[in-house]
Amino acid sequence: MxxxxxxxxxxxxxxxxxxxxxxxxxxxxxxxxxxxxxxxxxxxxxxxxxxxxxxxxxxxxxxxxxxxxxxxxxxxxxxxxxxxxxxxxxxxxxxxxxxxxxxxxxxxxxxxxxxxxxxxxxxxxxxxxxxxxxxxxxxxxxxxxxxxxxxxxxxxxxxxxxxxxxxxxxxxxADPSFLSREKWVLNQLEKTDLSSLGIGSEEKLQHVVEMIEENRETMDDLKLLLDDMN
Missing domain, CATH: 3.40.50.360 (Flavodoxin domain)
Structure with missing residues (x-):
């Protein structure tokens, strides 16, 4: 775009x-x-x-x-x-x-x-x-x-x-959804130059990725629960 x-x-x-x-x-x-x-x-x-x-x-x-x-x-x-x-x-x-x-x-x-x-x-x-x-x-x-x-x-x-x-x-x-924002953040993390960051940054970034994936699983579980309620 x-x-x-x-x-x-x-x-x-x-x-x-x-x-x-x-x-x-x-x-x-x-x-x-x-x-x-x-x-x-x-x-x-x-x-x-x-x-x-x-x-x-x-x-x-x-x-x-x-x-x-x-x-x-x-x-x-x-x-x-x-x-x-x-x-x-x-x-x-x-x-x-x-x-x-x-x-x-x-x-x-x-x-x-x-x-x-x-x-x-x-x-x-x-x-x-x-x-x-x-x-x-x-x-x-x-x-x-x-x-x-x-x-x-x-x-x-x-x-x-x-x-x-x-x-x-x-x-x-223009999609404001959580999934759209998640994809954007992950894309930016992939572009991050680890050599420009401090010691241990790679582990920190990996932790961020894992947190995002955990949040995704939580959102998926909530969606399934809401679908069952409807």
């Missing part, structure tokens, strides 16, 4: 969260990164080039900080100019049909603020309705939004969990 990450952030070099994500992107997958402000801050958007890049990818991700419940201005301008009639929609506009589309949002407020009764009142799903509508109009498949709340307050352990979840989000298929 070819993944395109379209990033919009006016000050990406000063953003610790964006830099963390950029350094987390795996190099062994077909992932293209387009930073709009780097490309087009001082020149017009190359519509033809952008459309060509979109057509060449299977999964399209918009990654940006949530500004006033929406995206930075350049991403909105990009949408207005690139997603044209007879390319993205209309009688001949099927170039994005059946591609996967997702959002990676960097949010300054706590997750609990984005709900009925919270400080922000509305959920992230409600606030991203325009992007969901865009995906629908262009025939794309809208995936679950990947929201990152209050990155600056995360512990190192939380950031490591974020790194794994982000890599999984970028490289795995």
């Amino acid at each position: 070819k993944t395109l990450i379209i990033i919009s952030h006016p000050e990406i070099k000063e953003s610790s969260s964006q830099q963390y994500l950029l350094h987390s992107i795996p190099s062994d997958h077909e992932i293209t990164i387009r930073h709009l402000e780097e490309q087009y801050s001082n020149k017009p958007i190359d519509v033809s080039e952008e459309q060509k890049i979109l057509a060449a990818h299977d999964r399209i991700i918009f990654q940006f900080p949530l500004y006033w419940y929406s995206s930075p201005a350049l991403l909105k301008q990009w949408q207005d100019e690139v997603l044209t009639d007879d390319f993205a929609y209309g009688k001949k506009g099927n170039q994005l049909k059946d591609k996967e589309f997702a959002l990676v949002l960097l949010v300054g407020a706590a997750k609990t603020d984005y709900q009925a009764g919270g400080k922000e009142l509305y959920s992230i799903d409600e606030l991203t309705k325009p992007f969901q509508a865009m995906a629908h109009k262009t025939g794309m498949i809208f995936l679950k939004t990947f929201s990152i709340h209050q990155f600056v307050y995360m512990t190192e352990e939380e950031k490591m969990t974020l790194l794994i979840d982000y890599q999984l989000f970028l490289t795995n298929d």
